[in-house]
Amino acid sequence: YKRLSFHDDFIVIRPDRWDADMHEGTVKFDQIVRESPYLVVDGELPWGFWSVGADPDSPSAGWIIDGMQTARRLFLQHYTSLSIIHNYKEQHPNNRFDENNPPEYSMIVWKKTMITEDSLRQHHMPVSDSYFQKQDGTKVQRNMFDYIRDHLGYRIELQSLQLPEKLQSGKENQLKLGLVNRGFATVFGEHPVYFVLIDDKGKVSEFLTEANPLDWQPFQPGDTAYTPLVHSVNQSLQLQGSMPAGEYRLGLWIPDGSERLKYNPRYALRCANGNTTWWVSEDGKYGVNVLTTVEVK
Template sequence: MVNPERGFRYSLDDLIQQADPATLADFRARGTSLVYAYARLDPYREQDLPPEFLDGLRQALARVRAAGMKVILRFAYNLGPYPDPEPDASRERILAHIRQLTPTLRENADVIAWLHAGFIGAWGEWHSSTHGLDRDLEAKRAVLQALLEALPRDRSVLLRYPKDLRAFFPEPLTEERAFTGEDQARVGFHNDCFLSSDSDMGTYWPPETREEDQAYLAQTTRFVPVGGETCAPYPPLQACPVALEEMARLHFSELNLAYHPEVVEYWRREGCLEEIRKRLGYRLVLEEAELPQALVPGGALEVRVRLRNEGFAPPVNPRPLYLVLSGPQEVVFPLEQDPRRWYPGAHAFTARVPLPDGLPPGRYRLALWLPDPYPSLRDDPRYSLRFANQGVWDGARGWNVLGEVEVRERP
């Protein structure tokens, strides 16, 4: 079941060169809504980005949109190798490139799920910088701040290392400050060596900080995106019970299905790959919908809904919720619910809305609609959130149908 902004994803080494319609369509057909991609800046380490690069980036993002996908984007000046990578760029050049990229990022934020901080070091992974930026906290702070300013306030930037998150924001994110648009509420975490050694190959360094770092992350990641990939087999941490527990604790929304192949095959063989597939990000199950037996024009429509999030995380980007009444006339009612607060576990709400006086009598369907908030994607059902129940989804409209009610003529 494909749902936006969650799940397993595939990767591209060069968004501009490799995001062709056939490749993206194949990813979508395999059941993914996300693609991770580098935007390669290798030729521009010492110069401005040319118009041709910016045009190519816009065109690639347009192809992502046409495919019904979203991209997890990272800008990088090299793809390694480790430990002696090709060069990255200076702090001044990086900040200049971010200024150039800002209009394109803002224009295409609808199909950017979230952005990796990138730019610095090998693979843009904030280590092994040939300019020493990975050891310069103020340079890293400047890059993060520039990226937060480049993106709309509804989009997040993910950092590679807990030590950087904790240096910038010493106290973990609280529910009161979550989803406010302030800087800390927009900074998530990606682990590119998830469960791949005692320290996750230096993610937690020194290794004995792992528990302390994870306690911080467990709180913060309730409200921000988390993703990544494994990078080497390490059975002590990759055993299914351990892996599932850590994905739940750190609220993973996405993982690379293609890497590391031995780890993915191990999960398949051990029997938990399908559970991981279902639980990455959100998995919303409608448990009960209490509907009125009959309605009259000018009266009130009251619906009680109980649902359960069986996933590792809530929906992490803003998303509206509407109640739809569809029959001889169609009426859409906005509801005061924030799906980002549908954390793993049980949820219930009651919606009470006034009906139009002139509503025609007849049979109506009642549905919940959770479209993408961007006007460019709002009416594309591929970007609407889908409940996990069988027989609920209207794929043509992007609705989750609760049932039918009758509108009778007013006495």
């Protein structure tokens, strides 16, 4: 049982005779809500030619799957992925509508459905303070498709960093990093968490922490208020006495746990903060979230 998970291949939100009793308020729906925090969850909408372009006499004709309610389900059931094969950009020349002028399927409608921070908070959905802002602080519009795309799986957002004014070589230096997960799900797979120091030549010193991203749940499972959890990465950096004094970049490096992919930056976790620099080493081994610059003395 531990090797199984959930896949809902008929996400339609409103009750339907084909939904296998998987709509909100049913025992099956609640089971996924209860068990999904610890599982990889996937799903898909029905075919758009069935729900949107069906025979006009069919009960499903013109059925647009509601974007906000879909996002809410994906959040409650901790979805890590969602297929875009169905109800997005389909071509079905043998159906009743004009293949050169097909109807707009649900995900196309989602792209035209604009959302606000207030509308998300009313549905207890995760949202970053800066999600509706550009890096320069000006406002930016978001649509339902963008929101679901950006929040499937994990979305790690750094919150705070505590460290000494200067790091001392040959001594222990206490660091504490706070973060939240604004995504729908936790981080699955093995991902060791490191603090790193990068010198002016790009040489990287690694400091493994005890943090486990699998524990970075968006909220405490079972919490019906869905209060975002603040997770901490704590580490005592023991710097060698021979470490040269000078200015370093302090970074957070979360590589893949396998030896084959560990030093491939494409598989390292990148945080969602717009003001956090993503640094890739010249040798192509490291993908690091740069936190700040520090002085070693």
